[in-house]
Amino acid sequence: MVGKPLKSLGYAEVTKLMSELKVPVLPRHRNLSSPLGPEGRINKLRQTVTALVKYERIELFHNRADEARGYVERLVSDARRYGDQNKEMMEMASYWLLEKQLVHKLFKVICPRFHDTFDGPFTTAYNAPRKYPSETERKQYFKRVVLELKGHPFPPLLPQASYQGKYLIHNVLLDAAMKDYYQEKKLNAMQNKKEEVTESVDEEKELDNQIKE
Amino acid sequence: MLRILPKNSNYFVNSQFLFLRHSSSAPAAATNEKNKEIANYADKKRIKKGSKKIPNDFRFKYQDFLPSPTARYRNSLLEKLMRKDMLERRSQVHIPEFYVGSILKVTISDPHSQGKTNSFVGICTQREYTGLCTRITLRNVIDHQGIDVAYDIYDPLIQKIEVLKLEKRLDDRMLYLRDALPEYSTVDVNMEPELLAEGAPVPVNETIVKMKPLPWMQKWERKELKGIENLDQYLNLWRKQQREKQATPWEKYDLMKEYRRTIPEEQQNKIFSEIFDRINKINEEHKIKAKAARRTITKPQNIR
Numbered sequence: 001m002v003g004k005p006l007k008s009l010g011y012a013e014v015t016k017l018m019s020e021l022k023v024p025v026l027p028r029h030r031n032l033s034s035p036l037g038p039e040g041r042i043n044k045l046r047q048t049v050t051a052l053v054k055y056e057r058i059e060l061f062h063n064r065a066d067e068a069r070g071y072v073e074r075l076v077s078d079a080r081r082y083g084d085q086n087k088e089m090m091e092m093a094s095y096w097l098l099e100k101q102l103v104h105k106l107f108k109v110i111c112p113r114f115h116d117t118f119d120g121p122f123t124t125a126y127n128a129p130r131k132y133p134s135e136t137e138r139k140q141y142f143k144r145v146v147l148e149l150k151g152h153p154f155p156p157l158l159p160q161a162s163y164q165g166k167y168l169i170h171n172v173l174l175d176a177a178m179k180d181y182y183q184e185k186k187l188n189a190m191q192n193k194k195e196e197v198t199e200s201v202d203e204e205k206e207l208d209n210q211i212k213e
Numbered sequence: 214m215l216r217i218l219p220k221n222s223n224y225f226v227n228s229q230f231l232f233l234r235h236s237s238s239a240p241a242a243a244t245n246e247k248n249k250e251i252a253n254y255a256d257k258k259r260i261k262k263g264s265k266k267i268p269n270d271f272r273f274k275y276q277d278f279l280p281s282p283t284a285r286y287r288n289s290l291l292e293k294l295m296r297k298d299m300l301e302r303r304s305q306v307h308i309p310e311f312y313v314g315s316i317l318k319v320t321i322s323d324p325h326s327q328g329k330t331n332s333f334v335g336i337c338t339q340r341e342y343t344g345l346c347t348r349i350t351l352r353n354v355i356d357h358q359g360i361d362v363a364y365d366i367y368d369p370l371i372q373k374i375e376v377l378k379l380e381k382r383l384d385d386r387m388l389y390l391r392d393a394l395p396e397y398s399t400v401d402v403n404m405e406p407e408l409l410a411e412g413a414p415v416p417v418n419e420t421i422v423k424m425k426p427l428p429w430m431q432k433w434e435r436k437e438l439k440g441i442e443n444l445d446q447y448l449n450l451w452r453k454q455q456r457e458k459q460a461t462p463w464e465k466y467d468l469m470k471e472y473r474r475t476i477p478e479e480q481q482n483k484i485f486s487e488i489f490d491r492i493n494k495i496n497e498e499h500k501i502k503a504k505a506a507r508r509t510i511t512k513p514q515n516i517r
Binding site for chain 1: 279477
């Protein structure tokens with residue numbers, strides 16, 4: 001191999017240290033189409049990142065969501081690593097978050113939310129249902145995604161494990177119906193027994209009467 | 214008995230005093246240790262099993278051990294075999310720490326005349342590729358003629374690599390020296406090595422070069438270089454306009470682009486902890502050899 005260098009073996013840049021992201025990263029970026037070109041792409045992503053930090057749960061097309069997810073992950077992990085005293089980090093945060101109060105939110109609310117040892121993904125992405133294509137909106141039939149920051153205050157999107165079987169509404173109704181059914185069955189059985197007893201008593205009386213006669 | 218916790222105290226640490234009523238002496242030292250343990254917990258968990266505490270400058274010194282970040286060409290087996298070969302080569306030839314801008318002397322055995330060697334002294338202007346293919350370019354002006362020589366540093370032909378002056382420059386690539394005035398890339402061929410104290414930080418040479426008039430090999434004005442002084446002097450209006458038009462000021466904020474160009478810290482630690490012991494051993498061996506060589510030179514024999 002020596003003497004015939006592969007161009008692919010370009011060296012890694014090491015001046016800035018960063019931690020490994022726990023979300024899948026594509027080998028190449030997506031071109032989000034924009035008349036401004038690469039600058040327009042970054043501006044689109046800035047808006048998405050700002051929205052995610054602001055609302056903590058957003059629904060959008062898969063393409064842009066997956067692209068923006070990496071940027072949010074890196075922003076949070078870098079903010080945790082360097083803190084708010086680092087000048088470069090503050091510059092980066094104020095570039096990506098378009099409103100100034102969100103920079104405070106990033107360092108004071110979102111970073112302390114995670115334990116020091118937690119390295120995992122700071123966001124979750126769920127597949128959302130698509131719109132059914134109509135003739136007018138045929139272009140809208142793309143994958144949709146719900147992106148959220150972990151530790152948000154909203155109720156969970158997926159049903160919790162404890163509610164999975166027993167407490168689902170149809171299971172509760174079925175249980176109640178079953179209970180009623182068996183109770184009714186018991187009552188019926190009891191009534192039948194009583195009737196049998198009374199019938200037998202009547203028969204005896206009749207027999208007695210016949211004997212007397 | 215009621216006891217109110219002081220506001221600043223860490224409840225979880227101090228709570229053992231409240232609940233251990235019968236313990237005659239609650240050791241104060243133990244609590245301190247526990248405090249320390251809690252503080253170090255994050256660090257301990259970050260450093261995974263089998264990895265060692267690696268010095269911070271290790272990634273600059275041994276950058277060629279890191280694989281290429283291009284995802285398409287990553288291959289764990291190839292990388293591992295390469296590292297093994299590199300260590301074996303390093304045990305034969307001492308490859309010292311150097312950076313772009315340092316002055317090197319490379320001695321190479323001449324393939325065209327048996328048993329003879331060639332050597333070249335120059336400024337390291339760029340590093341290319343990684344792993345076994347790592348290549349450096351040395352530049353010097355000899356007899357008013359600028360010369361660039363490229364060496365693969367893991368080439369088996371190489372006999373010796375010496376660092377005559379260890380320093381950094383303002384830029385990571387200094388190919389613009391080709392278009393600069395010749396005085397900036399001239400180095401004395403018979404230069405003696407300047408020694409640095411061990412553990413001292415690598416000095417940064419902040420000389421700013423002056424360029425020759427046009428034509429140039431590349432459009433240096435578009436590369437945001439720190440080490441050039443008089444760029445604007447030679448540019449015409451059209452070229453200045455183009456520089457502004459082609460500028461990409463948003464690129465330094467592109468976090469994922471940055472990420473795709475590096476190897477993340479966890480992977481770096483994994484690689485460096487693998488080679489850490491071996492490379493320290495190799496360096497020590499080379500140091501001992503160099504000392505022995507020096508001793509033999511300093512004792513001249515008496516002539517009768």
